Amino acid sequence: MSGHQRGFSLLEAVAALALFGMAIVVAAGFLDAHVSAARRLEARADLVRAAEVVLESLRGEALPLTGGAIDLSGQFPGRSSAQVSTRVRVTPRNLTGLYEVRVEARTVIRSEEMVVTVTTQMWKP
Amino acid sequence: MTGRPARGTSLVELMIVLALIGVMALLAADLVTHSLTLLGAVGRSVRNPLVAHVIARLRADIEDAAAVRSAAFAWNNQPLELREQDGAVVRFELEGDRLVRRTEDGGGVEGEAQVLLRGVTAWWWRSPVPGVVDLRIGYLVHPETERHMSGGTVGAGRVRRTEHLRFALRAGGGGWRW
Numbered sequence: 173m174s175g176h177q178r179g180f181s182l183l184e185a186v187a188a189l190a191l192f193g194m195a196i197v198v199a200a201g202f203l204d205a206h207v208s209a210a211r212r213l214e215a216r217a218d219l220v221r222a223a224e225v226v227l228e229s230l231r232g233e234a235l236p237l238t239g240g241a242i243d244l245s246g247q248f249p250g251r252s253s254a255q256v257s258t259r260v261r262v263t264p265r266n267l268t269g270l271y272e273v274r275v276e277a278r279t280v281i282r283s284e285e286m287v288v289t290v291t292t293q294m295w296k297p
Numbered sequence: 298m299t300g301r302p303a304r305g306t307s308l309v310e311l312m313i314v315l316a317l318i319g320v321m322a323l324l325a326a327d328l329v330t331h332s333l334t335l336l337g338a339v340g341r342s343v344r345n346p347l348v349a350h351v352i353a354r355l356r357a358d359i360e361d362a363a364a365v366r367s368a369a370f371a372w373n374n375q376p377l378e379l380r381e382q383d384g385a386v387v388r389f390e391l392e393g394d395r396l397v398r399r400t401e402d403g404g405g406v407e408g409e410a411q412v413l414l415r416g417v418t419a420w421w422w423r424s425p426v427p428g429v430v431d432l433r434i435g436y437l438v439h440p441e442t443e444r445h446m447s448g449g450t451v452g453a454g455r456v457r458r459t460e461h462l463r464f465a466l467r468a469g470g471g472g473w474r475w
Contacts (some may be wrong), residue, residue, distance in 0.1 A: 179305075179306075182306070182313065182314070185317075186313070186314075186317065187308075187312050187325070189317040189318070189321060190312070190317075190346050192321060193320065193321055193324065194316070195451075196324045197320065197324065197330065198323060199328060200324060200327060200328055200331065203328060203332065203335065204331060205333045206335055207334055207335045207338070210334075210335045210338035210339050211338055213338065213339065213343075214338040214339075214341055217343075219343075221461075224463075224465045225462075227460075227463055228429065228463045229429065229463060229465075231428070231465035231467075231475055232334050232426060232428035232429030232465030232466060232473075233426055233428050233473060234425055234426045234428070234429045234463070234465075237455045237473070240360075244381045247461070248461040248462075248463065249433075249461060251341040251458075252338070252341065291475055292315075293475065294473045294474065294475045295473070295474055295475075296473055296474070297474060
């Protein structure tokens with residue numbers, strides 16, 4: 173045989189693994205950012221659903237048209253693990269029987285507060 | 298032979314390499330876990346377009362209804378019958394694993410049945426107050442179809458989703474308008 177086989181040295185193996193490790197760490201950083209964005213997307217969808225449920229409850233008079241905190245998460249659970257809290261604010265408008273209804277749904281994702289607000293008007297003819 | 302003779306690896310060298318490989322494996326496992334979390338979160342947050350269409354159909358029919366026929370306070374899996382303002386009736390019911398919508402005009406003539414959704418595993422509704430209908434619809438969906446936004450066939454790998462919905466009747470129940 174010409175030449176000889178000596179395999180990798182420890183230095184070569186460590187260098188290769190270090191490069192591989194750095195690549196994984198960089199990829200993990202990118203992926204973590206995407207996971208964070210996906211969690212926010214998921215939580216936002218839950219916030220919209222929670223606000224819709226509260227609004228439909230007010231419209232159908234399943235709940236009285238008064239302001240304050242409302243918790244319907246037991247009956248209408250979200251898909252994410254986010255703890256959603258909803259609050260209603262009712263403001264009478266100039267016309268009799270006409271109200272501005274503002275529903276706020278809030279949650280905290282990775283120490284960041286997220287809020288979805290739906291504002292509409294309701295009246296009783 | 299020229300150069301160093303082959304001497305193999307020492308135990309220390311082997312242990313160092315194995316330790317590094319172990320760290321790499323842990324990092325890679327974390328990546329995989331993150332990827333699965335990401336896929337799950339995206340899949341849950343985005344409704345299948347077909348399901349979104351069905352929900353829009355249900356919302357429109359319930360909002361337009363004047364009343365719920367045979368309104369039930371408690372959850373039940375019977376057909377949901379809505380009486381429209383013009384006397385027509387819209388009925389939603391589960392036939393096997395299909396959610397079907399049927400209509401009947403004021404004269405009692407039945408229209409064509411529409412299969413709204415296949416792969417339905419649960420159909421529950423209630424009307425806690427006259428102006429509100431709550432729905433729970435369980436269905437199977439393939440994560441692939443959620444990502445590619447196309448139809449899918451029943452098969453392995455499908456996941457179960459449940460929609461918890463509440464819709465108010467515009468034309469009946471409470472006196473609020475919006």
